[in-house]
Amino acid sequence: MSLTRRRSLTLLLAASLSGAPALAQMGPQLDLPRVQLTVGMYRIDVQVASTPLQRQIGLMNRRDMPPTEGMLFVFEQPGEQCFWMKNTLIPLTAAFIADDGTIVNLADMKPLDESNHCSAKPVRYVLEMNQGWFAEHHVKAGHKLGGSVFQAR
Template sequence: MDHVVDLRWDGGSARINVEIADDFEERARGLMFRESMPRYDGMLFIYEWPLSVAFWMKNTLIPLDMVFLDEHGVVQSIHENAVPGSLESIPGGDEILVVLEVNGGLTRKLGLPVGAQMRHSAFAKTDPSWACN
């Protein structure tokens, strides 16, 4: 893992090691075909601008939690334990700039709530709620 993201909220914080998916091909492949992932690892999907996003689990072998963040690095919604292989569309909301995928159940274990803040350079072009130092 080359990158980390920090998350904070009232009563908690977490650091996740992430792979970056910031172009069309990387975002399309995502975590497909992975048989496992270390507990505190994940993938950070970064878009060029905020937009409406939806994910699915086609060819994904492990359950995932999806954390959808706005351009300021604030968690707008969380989808827990997406079902491996499912073709069901999982909407993340409007005006989403970044999506963090982690192992299924991790967001609940951490107590990560909607409204939590993320620190990462992906938010440097906007007015981040938690700026990188």
Template structure:
């Protein structure tokens, strides 16, 4: 009887150790699920001087797409970004959880007017809270807006969304 209890105890310990190893090995990958596949659209932005520039944006509409954003991306090509689409105007709030690249973000109203521009720090959990109620947010590689003379009051044609 004692020998059988000892065997059960050894089995329980081995099982516990095996489960612990499995948990430790697999847990880092739990948050690394594949990013959702997003549709892209070419956006036309009109600058203050009325000249235009285009940008290819991934369109994030669902909650899952918006939550994932640019997380875990290792590269964002110049001239590309991600447009987050909301159903109504709200005070937007973004952070950089699991986002290794520096980004700039524009908060855009329902008419396509850029109301606010911010630079964001990689991995920062500090929220970037908009002062104005906006319908869209556009993330691009940090510095892209300034390098292309995109400022507050520039207009993005969002009529096809």
């Protein structure tokens, strides 16, 4: 079991034991810090999920997301990152991103699907966008994203 998965299970167990509401019942998180990213000539406004709870909730329970927005998941260190779509209502594409901002691989994900979608190699960042955004903008594995978050490490 990966470290990320163990952390997620520990978080869920702690939440259930503490009487905290189940993650599925929580509303969408809309107040996370935001940063601007670029890829080529395109700008993306992203919410940053950097704590275990923020990453666990992610885009759950969102009914829509503006076309130029996304969510950037930031992990403490590179590792195999795997994502699923439990309680996520909109189709997304996950871009698994190396420390320098280079997209390692992309994965299309279906709403409410609990299949794992994993990084092809250890990464520190995962960017979720509305499904189709990367294809429409001809952004593929190997392209590099810009932004202060990638320069901070």
